[in-house]
Amino acid sequence: MATHSDRRLDALLRLVHAGGGTAARRLLLERAGDPLAALAGGPATWRACGLDAAQCDVLQAPPAALARSRRWLDEGPRRHLLGWHDPDYPALLRRAPSPPLALFVDGDPTALWHPAIAVVGSRAPTAGGRDTAAAFARSFVAAGLAVVSGLASGIDAAAHAAALDAGGLTVAILGSGIDQPYPRSNTALHARIAAGGAVASEYPPGTPARREQFPSRNRIVAGLALGTLVVEAAHRSGALITARLAGDAGREVFAIPGSIHNPMARGCHRLLRDGAQLVESPDEVIATLAPLAGALADDLRMRLPAPTQGEATTPPPPSCPSAPADPDYNRLWAALGFDPSGMDELVARSGLTVARLSAMLLVMELDGRVEAAHGRYSRKS
CATH class of the missing domain: 3.40.50.450 (Rossmann fold)
Structure with missing residues (x-):
């Protein structure tokens, strides 16, 4: 049986494959708040948001090409689809004129x-x-x-x-x-x-x-x-x-x-x-x-609960009473050393997912707490 997240992904893929202008589909997602809800709105809602007849036809009967997209996404953990409704949609791109409805991403x-x-x-x-x-x-x-x-x-x-x-x-x-x-x-x-x-x-x-x-x-x-x-x-x-x-x-x-x-x-x-x-x-x-760049770092901190800059120049150790509210940062800091470590090592030491680690490492790098080189990370001395 397909999970709720699987159905949501398939709904987003159907919106992507509807093609045509992106503005109407973005509006539909904004109003519905979720791809499943956007599809559930039906033809009357779709037309009210500005979708044309061809787009509505695809939403009702997805093309065979949709299966190819789903197979591509299922082929590896580094393959993603970021939709307009997704909080991980890039902040700068969201502010640009005519942003895309969604982005297929191969990588991080x-x-x-x-x-x-x-x-x-x-x-x-x-x-x-x-x-x-x-x-x-x-x-x-x-x-x-x-x-x-x-x-x-x-x-x-x-x-x-x-x-x-x-x-x-x-x-x-x-x-x-x-x-x-x-x-x-x-x-x-x-x-x-x-x-x-x-x-x-x-x-x-x-x-x-x-x-x-x-x-x-x-x-x-x-x-x-x-x-x-x-x-x-x-x-x-x-x-x-x-x-x-x-x-x-x-x-x-x-x-x-x-x-x-x-x-x-x-x-x-x-x-x-x-x-x-x-x-x-x-x-x-x-x-x-x-x-x-500093303003963009602030946007990212709003997306992720991150240690704030303040009295300390480095994140405190896990046992420190003034540790940040999010314990994941302490787990990551404990997993990091002054010798560079690869992502696989950090996953094994911290128990966190690659996606979560990547996002937190970026925040800590922007804060000047972490150095990154050739895909390996270390505490900044």
């Missing part, structure tokens, strides 16, 4: 909450542009920021790979189904990102890459990040769409200038004329985003 869903910078640019950059993207990405992760991009060839791939090589966190947003890396040459990079960060898509498994889906992908890249950096871009470039969407969302836009003889610099120069911030070093970006 808490990575989507991490303070991040989007690094985007040409699919055919110069060698210097590729090196610049990699150097900036390494500096960003060293400063505690995640790198978000679209897993495209060129600048995107260089930024993702550099973040991983530096032991940092990176998030890839796809313009295809979550199980459809695009381009195919980035299949190995897709797997690396899923293992060490997160790959996400609003498109169900099996959805092929289509030209019209990439601008939609770009709005998620911009919406998840505190700011967007354009490294190299031609005068007509998808990276400029991402930058425009970032500006529309009230986020910072940065551009690196280039030679007037380089056609890949013309898009950046256009952004600079339109008011983007000219940057020549990663430190300029980091300094601008630092206060915004």
Whole structure:
């Protein structure tokens, strides 16, 4: 017999597969508060929320493709579907224009909450542009920021790979189904990102890459990040769409200038004329985003009961009378040492789930209590 949570997941999948515009389906979920209740409302409620006839038909008779989505989700513990109704839906993305109804996530869903910078640019950059993207990405992760991009060839791939090589966190947003890396040459990079960060898509498994889906992908890249950096871009470039969407969302836009003889610099120069911030070093970006990252950390603390910063500079030991109200943090702190420990070790020592540990470790990392490198965690000395 299907459990209540199974039925809720199937109801959310049915809403996802209904397709079409997201605004009406988001409204339906907001009013119902839950996917099961949204389906139970029936055609009259669906139409009142703005769903069209085709969407209502899918809600009444789910397509065969829904089974493929369910199979993909059931294939591993690191596969997730975050819906608009879910408290784990990323806070920054929720504030962006036209947020997706749901995100399929391969990897750690808490990575989507991490303070991040989007690094985007040409699919055919110069060698210097590729090196610049990699150097900036390494500096960003060293400063505690995640790198978000679209897993495209060129600048995107260089930024993702550099973040991983530096032991940092990176998030890839796809313009295809979550199980459809695009381009195919980035299949190995897709797997690396899923293992060490997160790959996400609003498109169900099996959805092929289509030209019209990439601008939609770009709005998620911009919406998840505190700011967007354009490294190299031609005068007509998808990276400029991402930058425009970032500006529309009230986020910072940065551009690196280039030679007037380089056609890949013309898009950046256009952004600079339109008011983007000219940057020549990663430190300029980091300094601008630092206060915004602190605000995002506050959002995460509201989502998770976390130890508050105060008199002590590190969490107290479990036996301390002033231990925080949530005992899970004390169990995690007791499980951590000054030597790096992997997630499996922390699960075994604390008895907590991977999802719970990942979320708490992120809060403690943002507070400066924990260091993370190459997927291993230790107390910060």
